[in-house]
Amino acid sequence: MQIHVNGRQMEVVKDSTIGDLLNRVNIQEKLVVVEQNQQIINKAVYNQTTLTDGDVIEIVHFVGGG
Amino acid sequence: MLMIGEKSFHSRLMLGTGKYPTFQSQKKAVQVSETEILTFAVRRMNIFDENEPNLLEELDLQQYDLLPNTAGAKTADEVVRIARLARASGLCDMIKVEVIGCEKTLLPDPFETMRASVQLLEEGFTVLTYTSDDVVLAKRLEEAGVHAIMPGASPIGSGQGIINTMNLQFIIEQSDIPVIVDAGIGSPSDAAYAMELGADGVLLNTAVSGAKDPIRMAEAMKLAVQSGRLGYEAGRIPKRMDGMKSSPDTAMIE
Numbered sequence: 193m194q195i196h197v198n199g200r201q202m203e204v205v206k207d208s209t210i211g212d213l214l215n216r217v218n219i220q221e222k223l224v225v226v227e228q229n230q231q232i233i234n235k236a237v238y239n240q241t242t243l244t245d246g247d248v249i250e251i252v253h254f255v256g257g258g
Numbered sequence: 259m260l261m262i263g264e265k266s267f268h269s270r271l272m273l274g275t276g277k278y279p280t281f282q283s284q285k286k287a288v289q290v291s292e293t294e295i296l297t298f299a300v301r302r303m304n305i306f307d308e309n310e311p312n313l314l315e316e317l318d319l320q321q322y323d324l325l326p327n328t329a330g331a332k333t334a335d336e337v338v339r340i341a342r343l344a345r346a347s348g349l350c351d352m353i354k355v356e357v358i359g360c361e362k363t364l365l366p367d368p369f370e371t372m373r374a375s376v377q378l379l380e381e382g383f384t385v386l387t388y389t390s391d392d393v394v395l396a397k398r399l400e401e402a403g404v405h406a407i408m409p410g411a412s413p414i415g416s417g418q419g420i421i422n423t424m425n426l427q428f429i430i431e432q433s434d435i436p437v438i439v440d441a442g443i444g445s446p447s448d449a450a451y452a453m454e455l456g457a458d459g460v461l462l463n464t465a466v467s468g469a470k471d472p473i474r475m476a477e478a479m480k481l482a483v484q485s486g487r488l489g490y491e492a493g494r495i496p497k498r499m500d501g502m503k504s505s506p507d508t509a510m511i512e
Contacts, residue, residue, distance in 0.1 A: 197305065198302045198303065198304075198305055199302070200306070217305040219303065219305060222303075222315075223347060223349075225300075225343045225344075225346045225347050232343060232346045234346075235348075250302060250343075251302065251303045251305055252300050252301060252302055252303060253300075253301070253303045254298040254300060254301075254324075254326060254347070255276075255299050255301045256274075256275040256276040256277065256278065256284070256298065256299065257274060257275060257276045257297060257298050257299025257326075257327050257329050257463075258275070258276050258297055258327070258329075258414070258441075258461070258462075258463030258464065
């Protein structure tokens with residue numbers, strides 16, 4: 193199925209979770225915040241939160257700014 | 259001591275973390291500035307480039323209070339979304355409300371700024387609001403309950419220093435909450451002047467990150483803020499229209 197991650201389309205397998213997605217893009221260790229369809233997902237439930245077709249995911253972090 | 263919400267700070271200099279030439283110069287400049295509050299922006303992570311360095315991994319976060327901004331937001335709803343994301347990091351509950359209303363001047367949109375500030379206060383954030391030097395808006399924001407007012411000295415990144423001293427003084431005089439002069443500071447004398455006027459603190463970024471030597475400028479800004487504050491507390495002499503001798507008129511040598 194197709195999801196949108198940070199503005200790009202990505203193919204993921206059915207029933208995969210936010211945790212799987214973070215593993216796949218190799219950022220599980222880093223300090224990030226994840227939004228699924230504009231709902232912030234608590235870190236504690238990344239591995240229980242499944243992705244569905246058409247989901248819009250934003251993975252954000254802090255960058256330099258004033 | 260500077261009190262913002264529940265927290266107190268020794269340093270009255272807040273430092274932005276954008277646009278440093280290297281991570282090393284940034285890290286060193288932050289150290290030398292002795293700041294206790296660092297600002298950040300919230301952005302999409304570049305997940306398609308694993309090698310992109312993460313700023314936060316370069317700094318020891320235990321030493322600082324983090325003040326994420328909502329830069330990039332054009333509406334109150336966008337501000338609230340960014341603020342919630344920032345707080346979900348678990349690292350901070352302070353937020354710098356910043357809603358740009360004009361691309362040329364980067365001046366804030368007063369209506370969206372007010373709406374966003376009110377909403378975030380309802381959600382329990384410690385709200386520091388970036389505003390223009392509008393005296394009435396500053397008053398209204400204080401009445402709404404924001405924890406600090408952050409009037410710009412001049413447009414963001416312009417380095418023009420304080421262009422409306424009178425408005426800034428009015429804001430400082432009327433405020434019972436901290437006034438942090440944010441944006442437009444170009445040189446140490448600008449920062450010192452803001453503090454001499456009675457500002458509770460100064461927030462700057464480009465003045466340090468864009469300096470020829472950001473590390474030395476960070477130190478200069480630290481000293482300028484301390485110096486300006488001392489001068490304010492000491493109480494400057496009144497200005498006179500004519501001269502007044504410092505040396506005695508008596509016991510002249512004849």
